[in-house]
Amino acid sequence: MTSDRSKLGFYLLLAPLLLWLVLLIILPHIGLFFVSISEKVGVRQYETGLGNYAVFFNEPLYWRTFARTAIMSISTTALTLILGFPIAYYIAKMTRGRTKTTLFLMCLIPFWVSELVRTFGWMILLRETGIVSNALQYLGLTAGPVEFLYNDAAIMVGLVYTSILFMIVPLVTTLDSLDDSMIEAGYDLGGTGVSILREIIIPHAMPGIVSGCIVVFMLSLGNYLTPILLGGKDSLWFTGLIYTQFITRFNWELGSAFGFLLLALSSGIVFVGLKLSRQTLSETMGR
Amino acid sequence: MPATPDLQCIELTKDFSDFRAVDQVSFDVPPGSFFSILGPSGCGKTTLLRMIAGFQFPTSGDLKIKGKSMIGVGPNKRPVSMVFQHLALFPMMNIGENVGFGLRQRGVNKSEIKQRVERVLDRVGLPGITERQVSQLSGGQKQRVAIARCMVLEPDVLLLDEPLGALDLKLREHMKIELKSLQSAFNTTFVYITHDQSEALVMSDKIAVMNKGRFDQIGTARELYYDPNSAFVAGFVGDANRFEGKITAVNGDAVTMITDNGSHLKARTITERVTEGQHVQIFIRPEAIQLTLEAVGGADEYMIESVLFNGANSLAILRDPATGDLLNVTLPQTGAFLGLGKGDRVHARWEPEQARCYPGEGR
Numbered sequence: 001m002t003s004d005r006s007k008l009g010f011y012l013l014l015a016p017l018l019l020w021l022v023l024l025i026i027l028p029h030i031g032l033f034f035v036s037i038s039e040k041v042g043v044r045q046y047e048t049g050l051g052n053y054a055v056f057f058n059e060p061l062y063w064r065t066f067a068r069t070a071i072m073s074i075s076t077t078a079l080t081l082i083l084g085f086p087i088a089y090y091i092a093k094m095t096r097g098r099t100k101t102t103l104f105l106m107c108l109i110p111f112w113v114s115e116l117v118r119t120f121g122w123m124i125l126l127r128e129t130g131i132v133s134n135a136l137q138y139l140g141l142t143a144g145p146v147e148f149l150y151n152d153a154a155i156m157v158g159l160v161y162t163s164i165l166f167m168i169v170p171l172v173t174t175l176d177s178l179d180d181s182m183i184e185a186g187y188d189l190g191g192t193g194v195s196i197l198r199e200i201i202i203p204h205a206m207p208g209i210v211s212g213c214i215v216v217f218m219l220s221l222g223n224y225l226t227p228i229l230l231g232g233k234d235s236l237w238f239t240g241l242i243y244t245q246f247i248t249r250f251n252w253e254l255g256s257a258f259g260f261l262l263l264a265l266s267s268g269i270v271f272v273g274l275k276l277s278r279q280t281l282s283e284t285m286g287r
Numbered sequence: 288m289p290a291t292p293d294l295q296c297i298e299l300t301k302d303f304s305d306f307r308a309v310d311q312v313s314f315d316v317p318p319g320s321f322f323s324i325l326g327p328s329g330c331g332k333t334t335l336l337r338m339i340a341g342f343q344f345p346t347s348g349d350l351k352i353k354g355k356s357m358i359g360v361g362p363n364k365r366p367v368s369m370v371f372q373h374l375a376l377f378p379m380m381n382i383g384e385n386v387g388f389g390l391r392q393r394g395v396n397k398s399e400i401k402q403r404v405e406r407v408l409d410r411v412g413l414p415g416i417t418e419r420q421v422s423q424l425s426g427g428q429k430q431r432v433a434i435a436r437c438m439v440l441e442p443d444v445l446l447l448d449e450p451l452g453a454l455d456l457k458l459r460e461h462m463k464i465e466l467k468s469l470q471s472a473f474n475t476t477f478v479y480i481t482h483d484q485s486e487a488l489v490m491s492d493k494i495a496v497m498n499k500g501r502f503d504q505i506g507t508a509r510e511l512y513y514d515p516n517s518a519f520v521a522g523f524v525g526d527a528n529r530f531e532g533k534i535t536a537v538n539g540d541a542v543t544m545i546t547d548n549g550s551h552l553k554a555r556t557i558t559e560r561v562t563e564g565q566h567v568q569i570f571i572r573p574e575a576i577q578l579t580l581e582a583v584g585g586a587d588e589y590m591i592e593s594v595l596f597n598g599a600n601s602l603a604i605l606r607d608p609a610t611g612d613l614l615n616v617t618l619p620q621t622g623a624f625l626g627l628g629k630g631d632r633v634h635a636r637w638e639p640e641q642a643r644c645y646p647g648e649g650r
């Protein structure tokens with residue numbers, strides 16, 4: 001009797017998660033998969049085949065955009081790690097109590113504003129008539145107005161800015177758990193700042209580094225708004241291609257195929273990343 | 288001329304923003320000796336040790352290791368190593384890598400590192416564990432690995448920051464003996480800080496008792512125990528009955544005191560002359576008190592308040608029926624006192640030489 005009841009409770013508690021997974025993730029993906037393997041041969045006539053995937057590999061624009069998106073996302077991840085690590089180390093190890101909370105909150109506050117507004121903020125700074133351009137002219141460093149927007153660097157800035165919090169949070173958590181005496185012991189045994197960073201701090205922070213990188217990489221790869229707004233119309237991003245297929249071209253079959261290729265790409269790169277850093281998914285996400 | 292001391296502190300002082308943690312401490316530690324700094328928590332001993340290790344810099348004074356001043360020298364450039372309170376073994380490395388860490392930093396080549404790591408692990412009695420992980424070791428083994436990790440660098444001075452604190456009682460007793468024998472085997476100077484007097488008494492060649500940032504007394508375990516030069520040392524090192532009161536009579540260094548409750552006690556003054564009417568404290572060790580069942584000359588009658596059985600260290604708490612003062616007495620293990628229980632009457636006396644009188648009141 002009691003075990004039946006507790007079983008019922010278990011399934012009731014599990015239900016929202018299962019509904020979420022099945023209705024919003026698994027079913028749409030199955031549907032999209034069937035759409036992606038159907039080729040249009042005539043009006044309302046479809047055949048099953050891998051033609052949509054073949055289109056991707058035969059058209060250089062598609063797979064070049066695909067590769068470009070992957071490489072830019074990896075660079076964004078690396079840059080976010082390089083920028084986020086010192087910030088996280090400072091928050092976790094150099095500050096205490098109130099200062100720590102304040103700094104942490106200051107990292108969080110920009111995220112209370114919508115991503116759209118934040119991206120427009122960057123546009124105000126970087127555009128031809130923007131603050132940076134005007135400041136440079138005022139200081140006499142440039143003769144005329146400079147356009148900082150609509151290039152890869154602007155996209156990178158936007159992506160790093162949007163995702164750095166998701167790098168800092170897991171890093172602060174893992175660095176916080178590193179006992180200060182470990183670092184002191186390293187110095188005491190003759191270690192230098194560099195060797196202690198390499199042999200003690202980074203190995204300890206590895207789960208945080210990897211989980212932060214996975215999240216940042218996924219966010220960059222799947223980002224749509226930032227590359228479009230900061231990159232301009234010439235800047236191609238793979239999510240933009242998917243959008244075009246679905247909305248502009250109304251070619252759902254090719255769009256779905258692109259969607260699955262993006263899924264395969266992100267899973268593949270995360271898998272390689274985990275293998276290279278010798279971490280497991282459960283170890284990095286389980287914390 | 289005596290050999291240069293391994294470690295020499297000259298009027299070492301450390302001020303924090305609102306208080307002075309270490310106050311003009313001076314001492315020498317001769318080569319190859321086991322030196323302990325004993326004090327209650329918050330007395331500044333950890334700050335002192337961290338200054339020797341180089342994690343904190345003194346406000347004033349000098350600190351010399353083998354005659355060389357260490358002011359302005361970073362912790363990674365000093366010929367000292369430290370065993371941390373929680374050992375701080377690196378969990379991301381195996382035992383061999385842990386012990387070899389310091390040698391790697393010095394750029395020693397790989398085959399030599401391997402040899403020296405194996406040799407030092409052998410010396411601490413843990414041969415062939417280089418491939419194991421830190422989590423696979425027991426508390427005592429971790430302790431020895433932490434010492435090996437320092438000793439492999441052949442430091443001039445090894446600092447130990449209460450490393451036995453986290454161990455259980457049996458292992459702690461065992462490690463005390465082991466630490467002492469490791470120290471004599473390596474013949475390295477150990478500077479050991481602790482709040483546990485029995486650790487300090489058992490292991491040390493010399494002990495400094497630290498209180499409120501100052502050294503109250505430096506001496507051998509015997510000197511501190513039998514000849515404490517201040518009320519703090521008398522109360523902190525070993526157990527003692529403590530009475531407060533006023534001097535009623537002075538005769539040379541023999542004095543008589545009356546406690547606030549009205550007991551008359553005879554004692555001997557140690558450091559300064561005292562005068563009649565002055566406030567003093569008297570300390571009597573529990574084992575200095577002789578217990579008898581029958582009344583003998585000079586013994587007062589007491590009532591047993593309770594008996595605390597603890598094997599050879601059993602204590603009886605006696606109450607003076609007239610004044611209510613309490614007295615802790617070691618129970619002699621001769622069998623004559625086996626049957627004693629609460630409410631029984633006994634007689635107790637002590638030689639006035641064994642009761643030590645210090646001026647001042649309170650702690």
